[in-house]
Amino acid sequence: MMYAAIIVDIPNKAVSKIFEYEVPESMVSFTKVGHRVLVPFGSRTIQGFIVELKETVDYDTTKLKPIAKLLDIEPVLKPELVELSIHIADYYVDNYINVIETILPAALKSNYKKVLVGHDDAAIDWINARPKGPEVKYLTKEELKELRVFIKEERITEETIIKQHTAPKKALAVYAIVDDMNLENAPKQLELFYEIQAASEPTLMRNLTERGYSNHLVNELYKKGYIEKTEVEIERDPFKNKVFEADKKKALNAEQQENFNQIKQSIDARQDDIFLLHGITGSGKTEVYLQAIDVALQNGQEAILLVPEISLTPQMANRFKSRFGDDVAVLHSGLSPGEKYDEWRKIKEGRARVSIGARSNIFAPFENLGIIIIDEEHETTYKQNERPHYHAVEVAKVRAKYNRCPIVLGSATPSIESYARAEKGVYKLLELTKRAVNQTPIDISVVDMAEEHKRGNISIISDTLQDKIIERIEKEEQIVLLLNRRGYANFQLCQDCGHVSTCPHCDISLTYHKRKQNLMCHYCGYEETVKKVCAACDSTSVTFRGLGTEQVEEILRDTFNTDVVRMDFDTTKQKGMHEKLLNTFERENISILLGTQMIAKGLDYPNVTLVGVLNADTMLNLPDFRASERTFQLLMQVAGRAGRHQLPGEVVFQTYNKEHYAIQFATNQDYMGFYREEMDFRKVARYAPYYFHVLFTISSERMADVIEGAHHVHQTLSQQMSNTSIIVGPAPSPIERMNKQYRFQILLKYKRESGLMDVLKALDDHFFETYKAKGLLLKIDINPSLIM
DNA sequence: AGCACGCCGACT
DNA sequence: GTCGGCGTGCTC
Numbered sequence: 001m002m003y004a005a006i007i008v009d010i011p012n013k014a015v016s017k018i019f020e021y022e023v024p025e026s027m028v029s030f031t032k033v034g035h036r037v038l039v040p041f042g043s044r045t046i047q048g049f050i051v052e053l054k055e056t057v058d059y060d061t062t063k064l065k066p067i068a069k070l071l072d073i074e075p076v077l078k079p080e081l082v083e084l085s086i087h088i089a090d091y092y093v094d095n096y097i098n099v100i101e102t103i104l105p106a107a108l109k110s111n112y113k114k115v116l117v118g119h120d121d122a123a124i125d126w127i128n129a130r131p132k133g134p135e136v137k138y139l140t141k142e143e144l145k146e147l148r149v150f151i152k153e154e155r156i157t158e159e160t161i162i163k164q165h166t167a168p169k170k171a172l173a174v175y176a177i178v179d180d181m182n183l184e185n186a187p188k189q190l191e192l193f194y195e196i197q198a199a200s201e202p203t204l205m206r207n208l209t210e211r212g213y214s215n216h217l218v219n220e221l222y223k224k225g226y227i228e229k230t231e232v233e234i235e236r237d238p239f240k241n242k243v244f245e246a247d248k249k250k251a252l253n254a255e256q257q258e259n260f261n262q263i264k265q266s267i268d269a270r271q272d273d274i275f276l277l278h279g280i281t282g283s284g285k286t287e288v289y290l291q292a293i294d295v296a297l298q299n300g301q302e303a304i305l306l307v308p309e310i311s312l313t314p315q316m317a318n319r320f321k322s323r324f325g326d327d328v329a330v331l332h333s334g335l336s337p338g339e340k341y342d343e344w345r346k347i348k349e350g351r352a353r354v355s356i357g358a359r360s361n362i363f364a365p366f367e368n369l370g371i372i373i374i375d376e377e378h379e380t381t382y383k384q385n386e387r388p389h390y391h392a393v394e395v396a397k398v399r400a401k402y403n404r405c406p407i408v409l410g411s412a413t414p415s416i417e418s419y420a421r422a423e424k425g426v427y428k429l430l431e432l433t434k435r436a437v438n439q440t441p442i443d444i445s446v447v448d449m450a451e452e453h454k455r456g457n458i459s460i461i462s463d464t465l466q467d468k469i470i471e472r473i474e475k476e477e478q479i480v481l482l483l484n485r486r487g488y489a490n491f492q493l494c495q496d497c498g499h500v501s502t503c504p505h506c507d508i509s510l511t512y513h514k515r516k517q518n519l520m521c522h523y524c525g526y527e528e529t530v531k532k533v534c535a536a537c538d539s540t541s542v543t544f545r546g547l548g549t550e551q552v553e554e555i556l557r558d559t560f561n562t563d564v565v566r567m568d569f570d571t572t573k574q575k576g577m578h579e580k581l582l583n584t585f586e587r588e589n590i591s592i593l594l595g596t597q598m599i600a601k602g603l604d605y606p607n608v609t610l611v612g613v614l615n616a617d618t619m620l621n622l623p624d625f626r627a628s629e630r631t632f633q634l635l636m637q638v639a640g641r642a643g644r645h646q647l648p649g650e651v652v653f654q655t656y657n658k659e660h661y662a663i664q665f666a667t668n669q670d671y672m673g674f675y676r677e678e679m680d681f682r683k684v685a686r687y688a689p690y691y692f693h694v695l696f697t698i699s700s701e702r703m704a705d706v707i708e709g710a711h712h713v714h715q716t717l718s719q720q721m722s723n724t725s726i727i728v729g730p731a732p733s734p735i736e737r738m739n740k741q742y743r744f745q746i747l748l749k750y751k752r753e754s755g756l757m758d759v760l761k762a763l764d765d766h767f768f769e770t771y772k773a774k775g776l777l778l779k780i781d782i783n784p785s786l787i788m
Numbered sequence: 789a790g791c792a793c794g795c796c797g798a799c800t
Numbered sequence: 801g802t803c804g805g806c807g808t809g810c811t812c
Contacts, residue, residue: 003812005812008789008811008812010789010790010811011789012789012790014789014809014810014811015789015810015811017812018812019811019812020812021812022812039812040811040812041790041811041812042790042791042792042810042811043791043792043811044790044791044811046789046790057812058812059812063812064812065812
């Protein structure tokens with residue numbers, strides 16, 4: 001007898017375990033690990049995934065049920081990804097099915113729907129008379145009453161159907177079914193018939209219309225019985241209307257060649273080495289990636305490329321498309337679920353051998369990986385902030401080991417942890433120190449805003465920056481300005497009583513958005529219309545403080561009498577707006593591009609010669625041990641946007657913390673200097689890479705419950721952890737209340753804890769079993785990227 | 789999650 | 801007397 005271990009498709013911790021089923025004799029020969037199946041579960045039938053096939057079983061054999069049905073011909077998950085799912089669920093303390101859902105395209109997620117089935121005419125009529133027909137939805141009290149009678153009399157039954165979100169897309173096509181025809185009097189029809197007959201496969205109707213044959217014309221041939229209609233599967237191709245110019249291999253310089261050779265050696269030898277490619281902006285990392293991928297392809301293997309957020313780096317994706325053509329699948333957040341499903345199938349069926357995408361692209365269903373490349377490895381987007389809280393680099397290491405292939409982590413400003421590993425020899429360090437195109441070095445200056453205020457300039461633009469902006473506008477060159485704060489004003493302040501409007505759910509000040517005339521919470525999305533009087537004392541002298549991009553856009557327009565493109569969350573949340581704004585900026589040679597940190601990434605415009613950071617301190621003051629690192633990386637990155645081509649570039653940082661080492665080292669473009677100083681801080685403060693971290697966040701609407709829960713976590717950790725570990729807290733989270741929930745946090749810092757995973761699992765179980773009903777939640781974040 | 793089972797109040 | 805409220809516990 002053959003049995004299957006199955007994970008059921010119900011996202012609830014209570015059923016996040018392995019259930020066992022019989023494989024019916026008739027199915028044995030084509031049932032495989034990774035198959036999607038339907039299984040009887042309690043009184044219903046649900047979807048599940050086979051994770052193991054075996055001869056023996058742990059559960060009571062008399063209670064076993066057989067698998068009802070296989071849902072696919074080929075398994076949707078390869079054994080590697082089944083193994084990986086289970087590993088991730090265990091490691092990051094999450095439900096199995098949550099992980100499987102993040103690995104598979106959303107289109108394969110089950111969608112249960114209850115429908116009514118009538119068994120006599122009166123019952124069927126009754127069902128159809130309801131506005132929603134057979135769907136069990138929006139039943140009124142009376143309808144429910146009537147329905148009960150039908151069900152009791154067994155004239156209507158309820159059935160659950162499992163619907164797929166997206167099926168392969170179909171389109172109408174036609175093909176010829178006769179050889180001889182009589183179309184002497186209809187030359188256009190004759191021409192069309194020959195066209196259809198000549199094709200080896202059915203011709204898509206839409207292609208015929210494109211070529212100028214009307215639907216009517218096709219239908220004439222159909223009516224006369226010369227052609228037949230059929231439905232064929234088609235691919236949604238998001239790049240359909242794009243033309244890619246072939247991109248040829250570029251000659252590597254000595255440094256690039258040396259690094260490339262090492263990577264090639266690893267690929268050829270099938271070693272799971274991890275390379276840290278530390279290359280300054282413009283040193284030609286991408287060309288090394290391209291050629292390394294080419295090696296894998298030549299060896300008959302596949303490649304994964306991860307980028308922080310693909311919509312921010314269209315130039316990169318285009319370049320890969322140009323080099324490798326149809327071999328490339330591109331997955332990004334702008335695609336519809338159907339488009340994503342098609343790109344996923346392209347990879348799975350071996351029609352694409354390179355896949356480019358953001359974080360979740362690490363799960364691309366390849367079978368024989370030759371290389372995994374993670375560009376801008378220091379970016380926080382590689383860590384998922386929802387469950388499962390996985391980090392793409394950590395997942396990459398597991399996949400690399402399984403596939404015996406190398407990983408390349410590329411960055412101009414590697415994360416402190418990665419560089420430390422490279423220094424220790426855990427990673428192999430590769431360096432690119434020369435710019436591929438010869439350029440004059442960037443000229444970076446710092447403006448002390450405190451000085452500026454003392455001199456009487458209270459504007460957000462310093463005199464120095466103002467002069468430089470005017471100079472560029474006169475020369476018709478372009479300027480990029482960064483302000484890491486969206487909205488119009490940071491908060492609303494009453495000048496009489498000092499009252500600041502705060503979010504009723506989040507204990508954080510509301511941001512004023514002028515265009516929408518409202519106050520918004522940037523954490524939970526709460527909105528209220530702005531009032532002209534103070535909510536606390538009815539005073540009318542309310543003002544707005546703390547400039548945001550919306551207001552600075554106005555200021556720039558007024559001061560410089562020029563066009564400004566503003567790019568922030570509010571102007572780019574609509575699909576395609578990102579690219580559109582950048583195109584406008586480039587094509588129309590708009591003087592100023594103003595934006596939040598999203599502009600720091602990937603921009604490469606030859607006419608940009610001045611970059612200004614209006615407030616370099618916003619990130620410095622975050623209550624997070626990585627605040628300096630973030631600031632340094634952002635400043636380095638944004639500075640790289642200036643003077644990328646022939647024209648010399650200039651950069652201005654405006655700050656109130658002129659002496660801060662993050663700003664100093666960024667000004668001198670000194671990564672190593674920053675790294676050394678930051679490492680000293682991490683060592684003294686006992687943070688990563690000297691310690692690993694786990695962040696526990698306990699939340700509930702009731703403060704008393706939060707305190708009780710936090711106490712329980714603290715006590716458990718104190719008892720179970722060794723004395724080499726440090727437990728910080730419990731303390732209120734930096735944003736004490738978010739979405740009506742009070743939040744407390746505990747940070748565990750450890751070097752080695754062999755029993756940690758069991759303790760985490762026990763804590764998670766305990767919260768589920770005893771506190772869930774109260775609405776008390778525990779979030780466990782392994783290696784958090786943000787401590788807030 | 790969803791469904792069955794089970795034990796208490798207000799209605800044909 | 802029954803219907804139906806939702807608390808509890810189980811699903812291979």
